[in-house]
Amino acid sequence: NEAYHYSAKLIRLIEALEKYPEYDIELVPVTVLWGRSPEYEGSWFKALFADAWATPSKLKQALNISLYSRENYIEFHKPISLKAAIEKSKVEYPNFSPAHSVVKELNTNFNKYKEAILGPDLSDRRNLINKLMKTETVQDAIRKESIDYKISMFEAENRAKGYLTEVVSDFSYSTLRFAELALTKLWTQLYDGIEVHNFDTVRELAKDYEIVYTPCHRSHIDYLLLSYVIFNRGLMVPHIAAGINLNLPVVGQIMRGGGAYFIRRTFSGNELYTSVFKEYL
Incomplete structure (x- = not known):
């Protein structure tokens, strides 16, 4: 029941691969976490507002951008084959569109990276x-x-x-x-x-x-x-x-x-x- 919003660019890339199956496109996942750059962090106050698992409110996200405009954790991960992701989706999610399956796969990967950085999403x-x-x-x-x-x-x-x-x-x-x-x-x-x-x-x-x-x-x-x-x-x-x-x-x-x-x-x-x-x- 999750609501996914598909990027127009992603849909164009999938359509291009369907039209030219001999090619492939590599997607490079990038993790960006606000305020998760401890080697540059010196403020006791800012420590209270760093990224955690909970989805931030609009107000907190605005505070994050204001406080951490230059203090983010950014990591580029290994590229993912879009062609392989589409083929995998046809097997695992035959009833879904390729865009839905690819976004689901990307979200799963992002959560793995986020868990490595922030720790597991534990209940209180x-x-x-x-x-x-x-x-x-x-x-x-x-x-x-x-x-x-x-x-x-x-x-x-x-x-x-x-x-x-x-x-x-x-x-x-x-x-x-x-x-x-x-x-x-x-x-x-x-x-x-x-x-x-x-x-x-x-x-x-x-x-x-x-x-x-x-x-x-x-x-x-x-x-x-x-x-x-x-x-x-x-x-x-x-x-x-x-x-x-x-x-x-x-x-x-x-x-x-x-x-x-x-x-x-x-x-x-x-x-x-x-x-x-x-x-x-």
């Missing part, structure tokens, strides 16, 4: 917890908890929800931008420079794969620096497993906003916690 924390509570795995664990400990289902559900509230991260793009500015000031005091190699490979893989980063963790600096480097080069920071001892007042919420989720040092024998934690992962 409350909705995510409620969604996890309804999964078959968690519901089975709740019933087992109720039986094993001779407590009501209501109490067992409250325990499960309490565990999820303790664990689940709470990504905040504003928190990330503020942290990026603060860490930039810290690194300039600590280091003469940082060498990063082969990041183009990581950027390309991030579009199609889930990446697990494993810093050596000699100190807390390791994961902060890793996340900073990833964010500073145009990708979304990873979720970070953090010991429950770091879930301190204020600090814990800031860490959640930066992608941390909290894990108990030991939960052997606690089947309900184990189930909800695995389901969240």
Whole structure:
């Protein structure tokens, strides 16, 4: 039921290929995100208005253009064969026009690039917890908890929800931008420079794969620096497993906003916690 608006130029290109099938046309996707150029960003205020997944209102888009006229993230991606996209559409979407199928394919590709840069389009924390509570795995664990400990289902559900509230991260793009500015000031005091190699490979893989980063963790600096480097080069920071001892007042919420989720040092024998934690992962 999505409403697509087809570009007149795209329709002309498709008609040209139908008329001259021996030729091909390559489309070069370009991602442009307002305010997503952290290496040039120095304003704490502007950090509040950077692009995120939500479609901006006309007012916010006007603010974006005003604030970030020169501070955008722009990336040119590998070209897509229009001829191949049309042939693919005939197989996968035989009931749709070639223009509809090509636009659908381009939107799918754009969302992949956007997810690599901004991270996945996650529900807010409350909705995510409620969604996890309804999964078959968690519901089975709740019933087992109720039986094993001779407590009501209501109490067992409250325990499960309490565990999820303790664990689940709470990504905040504003928190990330503020942290990026603060860490930039810290690194300039600590280091003469940082060498990063082969990041183009990581950027390309991030579009199609889930990446697990494993810093050596000699100190807390390791994961902060890793996340900073990833964010500073145009990708979304990873979720970070953090010991429950770091879930301190204020600090814990800031860490959640930066992608941390909290894990108990030991939960052997606690089947309900184990189930909800695995389901969240």
